[in-house]
Amino acid sequence: MxxxxxxxxxxxxxxxxxxxxxxxxxAPVELPLAEAARCIAAGMPLLSAYPPRNIAAVDGWALRANDLVGASSYSPLPLTELPAWVDAGDAMPAGCDCVLDADAVEMSGPLAQVLAEGVPGQGVGRAGGDTADRSPAATAGHPIDATALLLARVADVERLSVRRxxxxxxxxxxxxxxxxxxxxxxxxxxxxxxxxxxxxxxxxxxxxxxxxxxxxxxxxxxxxxxxxxxxxxxxxxxxxxxxxxxxxxxxxxxxxxxxxxxxxxxxxxxxxxxxxxxxxxxxxxxxxxxxGRQPRRAVTLPLARKIASNVGIAEIALLAEERKAWMPLAVGEWPLHAIARADAWLLIPASHEGFAAGEPVDAYMMRE
Missing domain, CATH: 3.40.980.10 (MoaB/Mog-like domain)
Structure with missing residues (x-):
């Protein structure tokens, strides 16, 4: 037939x-992080504060900034105690609020002297500085991207709830x-x-x-x-x-x-x-x-040249971004070279005859 x-x-x-x-x-499903990538987030687990406590953001000497006032290479400040050395990611020692570079502290046997001042928070990753307590790994209705996966991994979350x-x-x-x-x-x-x-x-x-x-x-x-x-x-x-x-x-x-x-x-x-x-x-x-995805984002730019369309049938135009304007590549018929070059697509409703040159239009990206 x-x-x-x-x-x-x-x-x-x-x-x-x-x-x-x-x-x-x-219905939502829970998937391992690798499988959840690019799926649409459903209910997201609430993450704990990260880092959970103040940590060293750089390698160096952990000190208290108020103890270093006036220190310089011209006026070294002797220390009564040897400072603690921390590697990036180590918890900050009690009472310390800054990390100085290795060459800012001069060691001579059992004695140490500081050659630079410090300010509170210098070289320190604050508790909750990366993620606040009870923050979601991703927003429901949005795709799980590399950032969402990173947040989940540092919080030791192994699975995410998604709609797939x-x-x-x-x-x-x-x-x-x-x-x-x-x-x-x-x-x-x-x-x-x-x-x-x-x-x-x-x-x-x-x-x-x-x-x-x-x-x-x-x-x-x-x-x-x-x-x-x-x-x-x-x-x-x-x-x-x-x-x-x-x-x-x-x-x-x-x-x-x-x-x-x-x-x-x-x-x-x-x-x-x-x-x-x-x-x-x-x-x-x-x-x-x-x-359950949130509406896709359209990009509004003026047309570089006119698009003509037949009333009574919806047509889709392929567009390339050129000099902050949409350049039409193909309307109605799509050769492969136009598909390969296109940055976005534009739906022309059946009730429209097209769009004039310079008219702003809302186009959707080919690749998000």
Whole structure:
């Protein structure tokens, strides 16, 4: 059976509403730090103050600043007791509030004299100076980044609570490069990704690989068009999926969206540009909802030149930042060189004819 697009293309807002219907944040899971990286933080453990006490921030001599007033190389100050030497990270000795460099204290047998003054806190890491008591390792709703992992490690936290939606990708033969690109984007977004390869491009083989029992979202990649060898939408329908085939989105017109049971499903085109456009326009909002992620930050800059768009269909433009302005690289059709150069993407609603040169626009970064 040949796949057919609907007589009229489905508006982007309608397609997104179909995907988001009844969808909320997935349940948090606790993961080891290495696995939690890039996932979206859920409830974070409260860290203890770090360092837990005053420590030496540098190697040197631990002393009391008030005892060093007037000391200089021209007027050395003799000490009645030998000072304590501390390595960086050592606890500060009682009564000491500064650390002087090694050459600031001159030793002569059992005697010592100081050649420089000190100030309270010099060379000292204050208790709680790195993290305050009862501070979180990360903010709920934001990705776990390298800083959050650092804070957790220094506080001896071994696991973090995150939301990590499970994504099942079924790749149709002939779309492997696109599948690998989407997989990389999914893992960068903190998803738990499982990839299956359909044996052949026919509907029966694709349908056999479709499984929503252990995922929160199902994607097929490739075979979403109306060519003689395209059968992904037919395969989904055979498994009972309710689908809308054909989107008012360019690139990405031949994608399909719907539900297989309670699980949102999307059939992405096999070409990199259309697949990536559907990822940005539909999959990202869906997985952000599932992850409980805070809204993504848009970067506002003026357009370096005009962007024209067709009313009635949403289009996505690829942009590069040049001289504090957005330079359009591609609109509607995305060659690979434009994808490689792009810094950001801009959604042009179906109701717009485009944007004038110099007009400020809100674009989302390709890589966060």
């Amino acid at each position: 040949t796949q057919r697009l609907l007589p009229s293309l489905t508006p982007l807002d309608t397609a997104l509403a179909v995907l988001l219907r009844g969808v909320g944040p997935v 939606p499970r994504l099942h990708i079924v790749n149709v033969p002939g779309a492997t490069a696109t599948m690998q690109m989407i997989t990389d984007h999914a893992r960068a977004a903190g998803l738990d990704v499982i990839v299956h390869q359909a044996g052949t491009r026919d509907a029966a083989s694709i349908a056999e690989a479709l499984d929503v029992s252990v995922c929160d979202l199902l994607l097929t990649i490739g075979g979403s068009g109306v060519g003689r060898a395209d059968a992904a939408v037919t395969a989904l329908a055979q498994r009972g999926a309710e689908l809308t085939h054909g989107l008012a989105l360019q690139p990405g017109r031949t994608a399909a969206v719907g539900r297989l049971g309670k699980v949102p499903v999307l059939a992405l085109p096999g070409a990199p540009g259309p697949a990536l456009a559907v990822w940005f326009a539909l999959v990202l909002p869906l997985i952000d909802t599932m992850s």
